[in-house]
Amino acid sequence: MSQKRPGVLLIGLGVLAFLAVIVGAWRLAVTIDDTMAFRAPTRSAPAVAETESGAADQGWTPREQALADEAAAQAEADRTKPYVEAEYRAVPRIGSRVAIWVVAQLHLLFAAFVLAVPMFAVVVEAIGLKTGDKRYDDLAYEFTKLLSVSFSLTATLGAGLTFMLIALYPKFTNYLMSVFSPTFLPYVLLFFAEAAFLYTYYYGWGKFGPKLHLFLGIMLNVVGTGIMFIANAWLTFMSTPSGVSENGALISTWDAVSNYTWMPINIHRIIANLAFGGSIAAAYAAYKFLSAKTQAERAHYDWMGYIGNFVAMCGLLPLPFAGYWLAKEIYAFSQTMGLTMMGGAFSWLFIIQAVLIGNLFLFANWYLWLAMGRIEGAARFKGYIWPLLVIVIACFAVWATPRSIIASTEEIQAMGGSSHPILGFLGVMSAKNTAVNIIILATFVSFLLYRRSNIIKTTARGAGIVKILQGLLILASAAIVIGYGIRGYFVDAATRIGFSVPQVSSVLFCMLFVTMLDAYLTRGAQATKTQWGRIRPISQYVLILLAVTFTWMMGLMGYLRSGLRLHWHVYGVIRDTSPDAFTPTLGYATKVVSSTVLIFFLMIGFVFWLAGLSGKKVGAEEEEQADAVANSTLGFGPAGAPATASASNTATASAASPPPGNRP
Amino acid sequence: MNTWVILGAIVALVLMRLRKPSMLTWAAAWWVAMFAIVRYGFTVPVPISVVKLYMGLITAGLVAYVLTDEERIEQVCQPVLAFMTQKRFQLPLLATMLAIPALFAWSIYAGMTRDPQAPAFARTVHPAPPDEITVHDNTVSIGTADNPYRALEETDPEAFGARLANGREVYYANCFYCHGDIMAGEGMYAHALNPIPTSFQDPGTIAMLREAFLFWRIAKGAPGLPEEGGPWASAMPAWESFLTEEEMWNVVLFLYEFTGHRPRAVEEHH
Amino acid sequence: MKIPITLQIALLAVGMTGFYTLVGQAVPQKEVHPPEVIEVAANVTTAELVEIGRTVFEGKGICQTCHTIGKSGALRFPDLQGIAERAARQRPGYTQLDYLAESLYEPDAFIVPGFVAGMQPANRPPIGLSDVEILAVIAYLQTLGGAATVTVDTKFVYTGGAREQDAAEAATEAVADAAGSEDEEPSDLASGEAAEAEAAGDRAGGDDG
Secondary structure, eight states: OGGGHHHHHHHHHHHHHHHHHHHHHHHHHHHOOTTOTTSOOOOOOOOOOOOOTTTTTTTOOHHHHHHHHHHHHHHHHHHHOOOOOOSOOOOTTTHHHHHHHHHHHHHHHHHHHHHHHHHHHHHHHHHHHHHOOHHHHHHHHHHHHHHHHHHHHHHHHHHHHHHHHHHHSHHHHHHHHHHHHHHHHHHHHHHHHHHHHHHHHHHTTTTSOHHHHHHHHHHHHHHHHHHHHHHHHHHHHHHSOOSBOTTOOBSOHHHHHTOTTHHHHHHHHHHHHHHHHHHHHHHHHHHHHHTOOSHHHHHHHHHHHHHHHHHHHHHHTTHHHHHHHHHHHHHHHOHHHHHHHHTSTTTTHHHHHHHHHHHHHHHHHHHHHHHGGGBGGGGGGGGGHHHHHHHHHHHHHHHHOOSSOOOOHHHHHHHTSSSOTTGGGGGSHHHHHHHHHHHHHHHHHHHHHHHHHTEEEOOSTTHHHHHHHHHHHHHHHHHHHHHHHHHGGGSOHHHHHHHHHHHHHHHHHHHHHHHHHHHHHHTTOEEOOBOTTOSOTHHHHHHHHHHHHHHHHHHHHHHHHHHTTTTEEETTTEEOOSTTOSBOOHHHHHHHHHHHHHHHHHHHHHHHHHHHHHHSOTTHHHHHHHHHHHHHHHSSOSTTOOOOHHHHHHHHHHHTSSOGGGOO | OOHHHHHHHHHHHHHHHHTOOOHHHHHHHHHHHHHHHHHHSSSSOOOHHHHHHHHHHHHHHHHHHHHTOHHHHHHHHHHHHHHHHOGGGHHHHHHHHHHHHHHHHHHHHHHHTOOOOOOOOOOOSSOOOOSEEEETTEEEETTTOOOTTTTHHHHOHHHHHHHHHHHHHHIIIIIHHHHOTTSSSOOTTGGGOSSOOOOTTSTTTGGGSOHHHHHHHHHHOSTTOOOTTSOOOOOOOOGGGTSOHHHHHHHHHHHHHHHOOOOOOOOOOO | OOOOHHHHHHHHHHHHHHHHHHHHHHSOOOOBOOOOOOOOOTTOOHHHHHHHHHHHHHTTTOGGGTOOSSOOSSOSSOOOTTHHHHHHHHSTTOOHHHHHHHHHHOGGGSOOTTOOOOOOOTTSTTTOOOHHHHHHHHHHHHHTTSOOOOOTTOOOGGGTOOOSOOHHHHHHHTOOOGGGGGSSSHHHHHHHHHHHHHHHHHHHHHHHO
């Protein structure tokens, strides 16, 4: 009975949402702005005429005469009304900008999810194919089940966005279309191809040969990435236009496509999508874990959450570096824009971002530490957790320290300016770069400890030396990062910017080599069992917090990318002359972002609920038993399939096979 | 950095560790120690906004630390539970329950009744001088001019001494009421003025400036100063109305002589 | 009493977004408005021009995004304190007015030693100041370490006036312009600055690609 409660709740919510939409649409239709070009202006009440000229001739009362005059004037005005192209149309109450903002952000979030899920579905499927472990295949299928609904939602939101752009920003949209019209046909074709691949991939599960099926999955990814690249061209053009004249006349479509930030955004988005999709999948698993009834389910969703989080971390670690590249290209395009971003109106946004990223790393590490609970051998690494925690918190603090501090008059007098004589050192780029690199290293070490915890005895030759080498590599990388960080205070700006390259590459090389050494070390090693499902529930809440933070961060950075244009539609080319041309305060922006994030979670909750439904059969209650037996033979059933206690033993047995996360 | 506060915090933590405290005490001790360091550990106090930020992070860290281990949670929850359920804690519990809303009320009250603060503004003490000024129908280029009598210091010490004597007379007849008898900006009228008169003993003032800059400040005084760097309400008179050009150059010589500072040389430009 | 999982998660999500919204409210709140249209009457005085220039400097010209007034230390762009004085002698052969005008219209033509190119021409988008607005900015800049001398009728080389010494321009553009002959060492200067101008041109070319 209690199982059904969330479902009933969701249906109730859905009905409520539907009613809200109907009422909202009706209200919109009633109160819609009179200036919208396709609507006749509402007529004002006829005024009482004051003149009496000509009224006596026809025996009309003055009032009748006035009414007749007014009607005639109106008819004449209607007949000769000139056609004026509307530049902007308004959405009542919230304004066009917020309407577009929210819809675009929702579209982007769903698009990110739709692009990310196939990425790791295919990887997971490939692992399953290689290892022959059925669980991977099931996991990939479970991910893919989320796809079809998300795909249609993405498309719907995209269509909504397009219509809204045409209706609300007709002139600007027209301009963008004139520049990018050659890209529309490929876009549409790719879109068809994506739909084709997606549905064949989904419905063809287990029906095609595994190789062919995998190929479909890969093609789905290729086509999806292609679509994203085209859409990215449109939006990066708005921020960093090229290929057009000063007046906006098109010179070269290719130049317009391959503008300064196109490639950086492409790469950045691929990586961020992966991280985002992973974290959403992990949150889904967390939800399933928390509402699981049996040990088998718990084991399965614990494992799924782990994989999702692992994917998210793989995306998160290189993300700051991709971000650097993007910022570098923005500076290369226009120093003014770069400085607006880092030092001007948006500099405080990066303090908010620091809180978010700090939280991401804190949550990620925390999850790993909690996850050690499921491994027998992890107890010996407990002592390492608190130093890592101190490092993470310290780096977080450095990163969140603002350069110019909010302070009262007395405090400013005491500091002799808006930067603190000691903390001021933490506010500059050298300190921030060092902090982010160290925090990445710390997260990597946490992960290494997690991997290491279930190794009891290594069989590799020279294991001791390899371990020492690993330690030295990590220390050396940390030393390089900190060394350059300190030297950064003593050199000029141009040299200092260059320092981020050795810092970043030392961390990347360290991670690469240490992972390789670790693979060597753990090969054939004697391992304990990972007891999937034996994890404290709090870890699952951490996973959900991670997903919320990821989503919120995407919303915030989307605002930054878009807001950087200030009062331009296309930076330096097409001016924004609408009432919304100003840049709102960060407080306002964060409110919009938060609303968008909550709407997104409502919608994705709906997707999860649907995906759960598809796993259930008609008359689930009667067939529960049969289902459970079928599931137990397969290892794991589809999402939401209720399994009874009788099935749990078999399921646990298969859950206790070697931990999947430890296979490189 | 305030070494004693930091040392004290560390020593207190170490002493506590030796007594093997329960998790709750330990976490609370860390919180207090970190607060002491952040709030009082710096010679120049850290602004409240940053203290809040850091303490938020430290709290998050401590929560993460406690929640990572079953035993620690137990150790933290047990005393809290005991406090909330056991009979002997009834009175303190009541006090706490009253204290929490009272604390909120107090913080709101304190916030509402705080004295209004004047907005901070930055004032440029030594604004950039104009290219040239006209004193007694004579044009002086601030950028390049030097004290016409500075050369006498080497070539004719006697004449230089006479000029210094004249400068001394001028100073004590006119300037010392505000700038003080030892040029420390502490003349008898100084305390009535805002901004306060410049102390020439301060190595950050005339030692960093060229003589022509001083000549400009003396001749033109506060009126008509460039606007940059915020409002200026200096009471410095325009001495060109009272002194000859020669007297003003002489007093500049005397200022440097008395304080022992050397004027900044004219920068070479290529 | 156990809270349903769905509700727990919903509360968690709302709480977390609420926290981030709160962080968003804690930072300084500033709205950035698009620049207002500035009307410059034909008969403004120099003092009024300075005031207009200051408004443009702080607003539409977005000068303060990069430039500071009265700051020292590691700066990305030159500080403008005392610029009027420096402008007169920064570049041999350039009057103060010509120097200021060139830095606004062709910022890459001469880069102050120790800095890198990065300024956009003030008369072109995205800054897009009109000639008279630039004149007002010049008037304002002249007050930083000097006195404003330009009037609304002042012409300089970009607005149809004449540059007094035009050596670099003449050399790079290979225009036979006799104006350069007044210089003391015309050949040296011309070649040196031509090289610099060329280098600046290269940089600009690189930016376009």
